[in-house]
Amino acid sequence: xxxxxxxxGLGPGDERYLTREAYDALQxxxxxxxxGPYLDRVPARQGQARHASxxxxxxxxxxxxxxxxxxxxxxxxxxxxxPGVFAMAASVCEAIESGPQTWRSLDIAIVPGITAMxxxxxxxxxxxxxDFCALSLSDNLKPxxxxxxxxxxxxxxxxxxxxxxxxxxxxxxxxxxxxxxxxRRLGADTPVIFGRAVGRPxxxxxxxxxxxxxxxxxxxxxxxxxxxxxxxxxxxxxxxxLVYTPRAVEGVGA
Amino acid sequence: xxxxxxxxGLGPGDERYLTREAYDALQxxxxxxxxGPYLDRVPARQGQARHASxxxxxxxxxxxxxxxxxxxxxxxxxxxxxPGVFAMAASVCEAIESGPQTWRSLDIAIVPGITAMxxxxxxxxxxxxxDFCALSLSDNLKPxxxxxxxxxxxxxxxxxxxxxxxxxxxxxxxxxxxxxxxxRRLGADTPVIFGRAVGRPxxxxxxxxxxxxxxxxxxxxxxxxxxxxxxxxxxxxxxxxLVYTPRAVEGVGA
Numbered sequence: 001x002x003x004x005x006x007x008x009g010l011g012p013g014d015e016r017y018l019t020r021e022a023y024d025a026l027q028x029x030x031x032x033x034x035x036g037p038y039l040d041r042v043p044a045r046q047g048q049a050r051h052a053s054x055x056x057x058x059x060x061x062x063x064x065x066x067x068x069x070x071x072x073x074x075x076x077x078x079x080x081x082x083p084g085v086f087a088m089a090a091s092v093c094e095a096i097e098s099g100p101q102t103w104r105s106l107d108i109a110i111v112p113g114i115t116a117m118x119x120x121x122x123x124x125x126x127x128x129x130x131d132f133c134a135l136s137l138s139d140n141l142k143p144x145x146x147x148x149x150x151x152x153x154x155x156x157x158x159x160x161x162x163x164x165x166x167x168x169x170x171x172x173x174x175x176x177x178x179x180x181x182x183x184r185r186l187g188a189d190t191p192v193i194f195g196r197a198v199g200r201p202x203x204x205x206x207x208x209x210x211x212x213x214x215x216x217x218x219x220x221x222x223x224x225x226x227x228x229x230x231x232x233x234x235x236x237x238x239x240x241x242l243v244y245t246p247r248a249v250e251g252v253g254a
Numbered sequence: 255x256x257x258x259x260x261x262x263g264l265g266p267g268d269e270r271y272l273t274r275e276a277y278d279a280l281q282x283x284x285x286x287x288x289x290g291p292y293l294d295r296v297p298a299r300q301g302q303a304r305h306a307s308x309x310x311x312x313x314x315x316x317x318x319x320x321x322x323x324x325x326x327x328x329x330x331x332x333x334x335x336x337p338g339v340f341a342m343a344a345s346v347c348e349a350i351e352s353g354p355q356t357w358r359s360l361d362i363a364i365v366p367g368i369t370a371m372x373x374x375x376x377x378x379x380x381x382x383x384x385d386f387c388a389l390s391l392s393d394n395l396k397p398x399x400x401x402x403x404x405x406x407x408x409x410x411x412x413x414x415x416x417x418x419x420x421x422x423x424x425x426x427x428x429x430x431x432x433x434x435x436x437x438r439r440l441g442a443d444t445p446v447i448f449g450r451a452v453g454r455p456x457x458x459x460x461x462x463x464x465x466x467x468x469x470x471x472x473x474x475x476x477x478x479x480x481x482x483x484x485x486x487x488x489x490x491x492x493x494x495x496l497v498y499t500p501r502a503v504e505g506v507g508a
Contacts, residue, residue: 019271086383086384112372113372127338128338129339153410232347237359245344
């Protein structure tokens, strides 16, 4: 079995965020698989097949790419951000575990990328400068009460919270409910960063507080970072504020 | 004030993980600042000054680079991994907040990089495929009881845990204590991934369980990922196992 499957992180958008390893993996592949808008970011190459699919078809996409590799091909699945963070690498592992035994012998390479929370954090300052967590707000794959329990545990314990998949047409109320829960736990003046399409030409960054977060537009292209009690905002004349979480807790050490 | 300061993430080591944006920022700078071993990864360029400092001198390094930028220079601070994750971006924000007012007018750019947990996760499979947190085990900057409370909260709520700064000569017992706490909470057979120097020529990856983690060597170049109750290990004949956390909780949806 000589086939190969690479699962490649494109980073947040622009090719300036692509690593050399990701570029090489995309060049080497004879067939690309992915959600259409991600595939569109990869320059066309002659002789390279492209299989676009919907973003709800992760399982079928993983299996198609694995079948191609099992037949001796060199497949690459493209993922926005990092393939290991709420993306295709877990889907491929699930498919391998439940698939034919021969898939366990395939050469699988996961190529990391700049995940959205790192890109948004970089634009805002250093909100992830201390302990933090990353949580998907989608209740398609876990019950809402698990999400509430995790938000509560993370906020209470002092983690900054990066929220992936914050809102969609099918999930309109969850984000507001999360903000309300976090405001009770952390205080209404806790800083919140809304990053939308960061790393792309239409990028937008908004710094707000939990109290006024309900009025800030968000969609599936948004990544939201909610600060901890320690997160600070530095106002800057004529520039966007810097939001950061100090390295030390409560004045300890340094 | 025309000076500029970039805080640049080098990723885990090899230049294959460097983004184009990071490469350009390093090229543009007329003075580089950083921990010696990180500076050593950046190819020398004529006319570019280099200021190496110890890894305990983050505050002084940030101030030196800010002074250079305030004098009209083009400074770059290099950081391993991502500058926003337990690294230099927070130190620079701290220095700006407590420094002269003029520093708030400087052009500050934070250039994200592949942080260690993404590199280690990619080598292992998809352990961060579901909700996760990142926590520094160093009790230099926060009390040990805060660390224990966070480990407990994160494990109880179902987050996979990426442990940065797991152990050092000055902090020899904390990691063992963390493993013992997590084993009580999660079960002794919970998967643990030890990644050392991942992305560099001497990289090493070990998959163990909480029960046998005490016997696995670790140091400051290690990044450790402790699974949740949902994390799974797929054995592969002749290949290292794939460790992943399914996207769905307890058989929900898909």
